[in-house]
Amino acid sequence: MFNQFETSRRAWMKHALAGLGGLAVTEWLNAPASAGGPLEPRAPHHPAKARRVIFLFMHGGPSQVDTFDYKPMLQKKDGEPLPFEQPPNLDAKPVLMKSPWKFARHGESGLWVSELFPHVARHIDDLCVIRSMHSKGTSHGQAVSMLHTGSDNLVRPSFGAWVSYGLGTENDDLPSFVSVAPSSGHGGPRNYGSAFLPAIHQATTIGRQGRLGDPRIEHLGNRTLSVEDQRAQLELLQEMNRDHLRRAGRDAGIRGAIESYELAFRMQKSAPDVLDLSRESEAVQELYGIGEKTTDNFGRQCLLARRLVEAGVRFVELSTGNVWDQHSSLKSGHERNSLAVDRPIAGLLTDLKARGMLEDTLVIWGGEFGRTPIVQGSNGRDHNPQGFCVWMAGGGVKRGIAYGETDEFGYYATQDRVHMHDLHATILHQLGLNHERLTYRYAGRDFRLTDVYGEVVHDVLA
Secondary structure, eight states: OOOOOOOOOHHHHHHHHHGGHHHHHHHHHOOHHHHGGGGGGOOSOOOOOOSSSEEEOOTTTTOOOGGGGGOOOHHTTTTOOOOEEEEEEEOSSBBBBOSSSSSETTTTTEEETTOOOHHTTTTGGEEEEEEEEOOOOSSSHHHHHHHSSSOOSSSSOHHHHHHHHOOOOTTSSOOOEEEEEEOSSTGGGTTTTTTTTTGGGEEEESSBBTOOOOOTTTTTOSSSSOHHHHHHHHHHHHHHHHHHHHHHOOOOOHHHHHHHHHHHHHHHHHHHHHHOOSSSHHHHHHTTTTTTTTHHHHHHHHHHHHHHHTTSSSSSEEOSSOOOOOSSSSHHHHHHHHHHHHHHHHHHHHHHTTTGGGGGEEEEOSSSSOSSSBBTTTBOOOOEEEEEEEESSSSSSSSEEOOOEEEESSSEEEEEEEEEEHHHHHHHHTTTTTTOOOOEEEETEEEEETTTOOOOOGGGOO
């Protein structure tokens, strides 16, 4: 008779592998403990240009015609009727509204940037601005889900979970996917979850609702037990979990709990130091705008992202919270939001470049959609998934280019159109992953991030 309170790993293995029930846990046991088990680093499909991703999520949808897509005709025709039919399901009036901000050319590339982003503009020669994005979903819930999971209405694994599943971790003592300050709305945990992928690939979260707060992982340490006592306690708990898994068969929930407990125990060794921003010099903290009221929150998010990827985390997402949704008061809202993120983002790019990390770190900026060039109410803009901007930097993308075009007013993507599936396929490609081969069999079929769509946009790759 197996004694469930016997804490010997050897006894557990001997018992669990006996009989057909042991087949359910053989894969877990075969994963080398020193390599992180299910997060063991995996070889990419082809040579990778990027090793890691930092995604700067501008939740709510920043306006493309007020940031990186200058439209002289929109400025000229301000107040005139939109000369073509607008999409359905919009509350906006078909009346053109010019940008309240001036645009200027910057850098050797001469790309246009509005005065909302003066600090990022100094890095324009490192950016690849895609001005022809389009997506599915006019509502935030649909579009945010599309951006994060490749589906506008079905529960699917998040982008970061797919990257974790495809590549594993670079640090056995840290998670491969971290989501900083995620929102609880517009899908909430679905946007950083693993869905039907193994649970170990879902994100570890720090902070919430666009606010970092104290940059730590709650309940990670134990102040009353020594490491040795915690290990013994964990072994007892894991032994019971494994016995339960052996009897239950292939239960993803039990297996996920086993893997998460092991990772959490290992994280006690590395995570506190990585999350301690006070270890950075005053000069570095000043670079990110830390300590200043307007930039402190996102500055600490950006610095934390650099420390996480430097320590081996594969995918880090930062979130502003749903603050870019200016259906009214466009000018005051976008100015407040850009002021909060502009200097921290520029600091991140400067820091990564100085450390030689920008070459193999892919930085992505964007929201779930853009905004209309026509007016909503008296001074706002409605949602626009028909044409908008994202930009990328580092990670083997071309520098100082603008790719694609919207129409002369900035409403529809018209030239070299890039769908959200295409963006996902391109990012995976830079990580060495073929989006058509990165699949997971579930419910009798093979699923992938890009579903049955997506083309790599080779023209933006160096």
